[in-house]
Each structure stands twice: as structure tokens, then as C-alpha cells.
Amino acid sequence: MTVQQVPARLVFRIPATAVLGALLLAVAATPFAWAAPGLYAVYLVPVAVIVWVMRVRTTADRDKLVTRTLFGRHVLPWSDVRALRVSERSWVRAVVEDGKELPLPTVRTRHLPALALISGGRLDDPTEAPEPAGVPAAEPSEEDAD
Incomplete structure (x- = not known):
């Protein structure tokens, strides 16, 4: 593993x-x-x-997202992020607790798995297939142990 x-x-x-x-x-x-x-x-x-x-950039770590634009900087803790919204042009925006959307400069849809990884499980990875509800995970058999 x-x-x-x-x-x-x-x-x-x-x-x-x-x-x-x-x-x-x-x-x-x-x-x-x-x-x-x-x-x-x-x-x-x-x-x-x-x-x-x-x-212009977006920096993500385990605790927060930091967006920098030409004239400003915004720090957004992961606890304030409700979801990420993708626009028609593949721009990504963070939806915060009050429903406001904050753009994440230079972040595209291809970066979503990396954001999900660094968020520590706060965001779901959209590229992973969801596990079907009610189906138990397969247990390894004795033959697989060999």
C-alpha cells in the first residue's frame, strides 16, 4: 500500500x-x-x-486559502468554505458561509483534486467515484493474502 x-x-x-x-x-x-x-x-x-x-495567485495550505489580486489579498480559512463553484469558463470560486462567492485567481477545474487533497478532507475530490450507499466494502479474502 x-x-x-x-x-x-x-x-x-x-x-x-x-x-x-x-x-x-x-x-x-x-x-x-x-x-x-x-x-x-x-x-x-x-x-x-x-x-x-x-x-496574482492563490495559495492553499492545510488551514486556509489565500488569494492575491493586483490590489488586494484575502485570507479564507477552510472552515468558512462551504463549496467550490465552477463557472462556464472553468474559473473556480469559493462559496463562503454567507453565500458570497470569492474568485480563486488562476485556479481551474483541473486543480480541484489537488485542492481536495490539501484541504484535508474538507472538500470532496470530484474525480473520485462516490461509493454506492449501502454496499459494504469488499474484504480481502484468504487467497489475496498470499
């Missing part, structure tokens, strides 16, 4: 290679930025993209 190791925390974030796209945007904007005085402000767009890529 294998023992499943649970990591101390999981971080869901935009890949850092996305910064390369922002740098390419800055290079492509250079002719436009130097075409007239004041247009160099166009460089603020790639800088904002880089800050966004480096800042």
Missing part, C-alpha cells in the same frame, strides 16, 4: 514565462513610444502586465 504524501502548500499562479510576452510587447512598442513626446507612457502597459503576472 502506498502512502500519499501531501505537500505543505500549493501555489497556483500564472507561469513566470508570461513575463517574456510583456517584454516582447515593450520591444514592439518602442517605435511607437519614441514617435512623439509623451508616447513613452505606452511602456506602462508592459510594466502593469509584469506586475500582474508576478502578483
